[in-house]
Amino acid sequence: MDMLDFGSPRQTYDIRVEYSLLYECALGIGAFTWDEVHDKLDIGQAQVLQIKRQMSEALRREVSLAGLHHTWRSVLFLIHRCPYLPSTTQEKHLPVFMDWLKEIKDSIRTEAAPYLGASYQAPLAAALAGNALDMQKLLDEHHENPVIYQNLQYLFAVSAEQLLDHIKRLVEGWYEEVVSRDRNVVATLEQSAAQTSALSQNVSHEKLIHTVTRGGEFVAEPGVTTLWLIPQVSYRPFTIRNHLPGYAVYYYPVDPDAQTGLDKNRLISNIAAKHKAVGDVLRVRLLELLAASSRSLAELAQAIGASKPSTHHHLLLLRTAGLVHVDGGVYGLNVDEVLALGEELCRLLKLDGVKAAQETSQGR
Template sequence: MNPHLPHALGSGQRIDIGAAAPYTVRFSASPVYECALDIAAFTYPEIHDKLERGLPSLQRMRQRMSAALAREVQLAGQVHTWRSLLLLAHRWDALDNTPWPEHVPRLCAWMETREADLPHLAAPYLGEGDAPLLVAALCGDPAAQADLMARHQDNRLVAPHLSYLFRTSPKALRAHLTELLTRWYDEMMPVTRGSAEDGAPGRAAWMEALHREAERMRGIAARTPAASVVHLATRGLDVPPQPGIHTVWLVPQIAYRPFTIVNHLPGGTVYYYPLPEDQLPGHAADALLVRAATLYKALGDVQRLRLLRWLSAGPQSLAQLTDCLGATKSNVHHHLSLLRAAGLVRVAGGVYTLDEAALDQVGTALRAVLGGPGGDGV
C-alpha cells in the first residue's frame, strides 16, 4: 500500500493527486458583450419573467425592432449566434485597448479582415478533446461534422450553433453577425438602456458605469487573492484553481441581471456577472429600488421559500435539495440561481449555504425604499 495515501477510503471518496496552478483574473467591459447578452436574454422567453428589466421593457423592445433586425434576431434565437459574438469579442485582441464607442464598428471591420477564418473564430469551445475534430468539421469534413453533432445532439445551445456553422459560408456568417450586432446596437441599446420616454440614463451612462466597475475590480484584484475577487464579483461563487484553467475573465453586465452567465474558452472561464446595484448609473434611490425588487422577486415563490427553510437547518448539496423539493435538478438549480443572485444563498464546492447576514437585510431593504427607519428613502 502506498504510505502517502490514506488507507481507509469509502467507495464514494476520491483522492486528487493533481496540481492545479493558480489562475489570473482579467477584466473587460464592452457594448459587444452587452449586445450579445441582450440578444441571448431576448431570445430566451423562459427567463423573461425572471429578468430584472421586467416584461414591459422586453415588450417595448419587440415593438420598436425593425423588420430587418427581427429577421436576424429570429435566426440568432434559433442557432444561438449571440454566442459567436461573445467569442469574437474575447478573441479580438484589440478590444481592451480600443475606446468603447469604437468597439462595434472596429469589431465588424476585424471580422471582415478575418472572414476566411471566421467560422473557426466564432465556433464554441468544446474542450481540448474535441478541438481537432472541430477543426476538421469546420473545414468541411462530413464525418467529423456527423461525429460532433452526435456527441452534442442533446445540448440545446451547442447542436444548433454547430449545425449553422457547418452549413453556412464564411461570407454569409459575417453578413449575419455584422447585421445582428450593428442593428441591435443602433436600434435597441438606446431603448433598452434608457430613452427620453422614461428619463433613464442612456447608452453612454451605462457603458461608463460598466467600465468604472471593471476598473474598480482591477483595483481590488491588485491587493486581493484571485479566488476572493471572483467570489466578490459573482456574489458568492467559489472558483478554486483547476488544471487547465489559467485565466478567469470577469465581465460586468446589465443585460442579464440578476444572473451570472458562465462561458468557456481555451485555458479559461468567463463570468459575465451583474453590475452591482450601487454601481448602476442614476440616482442612488434607483439602486435601492433595484436591490429591493431583486430581493423580493427571489422571495416571491413558495418553492424558493421552502429551499430557504431547508437551508436554515444547515448546508446542503443540490442532490439533497432536489430530494427535499421533489422537483427536477434543473428546476431546483434555477431556483437556487435566483436566490444566489439576490445574495440570500452562497455555494462553495457544490454545497449551498444560507446567508444569515443577507436575511437580516430583508426588512432593511424595504424600509430603505419606503424611507423608514434604517434607510434614507427615495
C-alpha cells in the same frame, strides 16, 4: 507503501477585467431570445416587450435567426478573439470589430465556433472544413445540449459570406437600436470594472468570484490559468460562464446599488425623451388616432393631412420613445407606455408626498 505528501503549490490565476458594449449586444440578444428567463431579468418583461415593439423588421429577422441557432454565442466568441479591442477606446469598439470581421471573412466560421475543449479542437476544425463524419460525430456527442447542437448545426451548414452578413447586421442593429439608447451603461460598466480590478488586488480568487457573482463558487479546471471577468447589465441578475482555451470567463452582473444615481439619470432622460416626442401637435393627433384604432401609414398621413415622409418621421419619433409600435406596416398605440407618461413624472417629482404635505398644512 507509506507515502508522505508535503503538499502541492497553490495555483494562482491571472485576473483579466474588461468591459464593452459589444458584450452587451451579444448577452442582450441571448437574454432577449430566451423567453423563459424574461420574468427573472432585472430589466423586466415590460422592457423586453418595449424592445420588441421598437425593433425594426430587419433587426427582428436577424434576432430571430440568432435565437434559433444561438449565434449570439458566436458573437461572444468573436468578440473574445478580436485582437484589437483591448487597446481600443470604447467608442471605437464597434467599427474596429466590424473591420476585423472583414479581415477574417474566409475563416469566420472557425473564429465563431464554440470552444468544446482541447480534445475536440481537431475534429471541430475538420468538421468546419467539410468533413461529414466529424460533423455528425460532434452533433451526436452534443445532441443533449441544444445550444451547442443548434449552433454547430448552423455553422456546419452556413457559408462564410452568409455568416459574416448575419453577424454584421445582428450586432450593428442591436447596438444602434437597443444598446446605444442607454447613455449611462458605459459609465455603469466602467465603474464596475474598476471596482472589480481594485478588489482583485486584495482578495483570493475564490473570494473575488464569490463577491462579483453574488455567491458563486470558483471551481478549478485543468488548463485554466486566467479568470476573465466582464461586467454586464443585460443578463442581470444572472452570471453567465463561458470557456476559452486557458480562460474561465464570467460575465457577472453589475452591482445594482452602484447604479442608483445612474438609474435616476436614466429615468430623467426617458421622461424627457417621451415628453419631447409628444411636444408636437401632429404627433399628439397621431396618438389620438391610434388610441381609436391601429392604422397604416397611408391612413394616418391622410387623416392628419401630411405627406407620408413627414408622417413617417413623426411616427419614428413616437416609436423611439416607446409610445407607438409597428407590426406588418400597421401602427398601434403602446397604451401602457402612454399611461406611464404622467406616472413617471409624478414619481420623479415625488408629487404624492408634496400633495400630502400640502393637504396636511391646509388642515385637510
